[in-house]
Amino acid sequence: AQTVTQSQPEMSVQEAETVTLSCTYDTSESNYYLFWYKQPPSRQMILVIRQEAYKQQNATENRFSVNFQKAAKSFSLKISDSQLGDTAMYFCAFMAGTYKYIFGTGTRLKVLA
């Protein structure tokens, strides 16, 4: 069975600093996709970043980047120059096959002024 594990239920970071959120997954699939979603207090989930497993290069979106270690089945999210608006719950997600999305339990990030 495929699983996604986020071992940090809560984290905090000072504004302008860098923080890394951890995610590990377990699968026997060779081709899959990994995602980080953000859920701000407004509740609506939005995509932060996506990584295709067959791509070796780590994905980057502005201040957000990932460290994808396929052999270790690790997919961490790094947020640089943290801003107050980054305060949210962050979910790591895995997708393989045609339909199945599996989410981790989330990491609540608080950015401190």
Next chain:
Amino acid sequence: NAGVTQTPKFRVLKTGQSMTLLCAQDMNHEYMYWYRQDPGMGLRLIHYSVGEGTTAKGEVPDGYNVSRLKKQNFLLGLESAAPSQTSVYFCASRAGAAGELFFGEGSRLTVL
């Protein structure tokens, strides 16, 4: 640009009552999903649909039914609500194989 719209946003039910949550998407997406979100448990898949007229069970389907009579709509029904179904429900849709999920704003359901 509506995206994914869920109605209602909030609802309080008594045990044993029934209700339907409506999800509508205007992006012509094939895949639609219903998740529930509970504290410390992330999002768990209730049911999903890979196209009009098709539905399938996810990991926590018991107590729920779904229908997708039109491509743009995905309905989630509770026939006899139980307190264990108190949760926030999210609908999501996506276009193709590698597509991101687009989420609705969520529906908070409380069963007393």
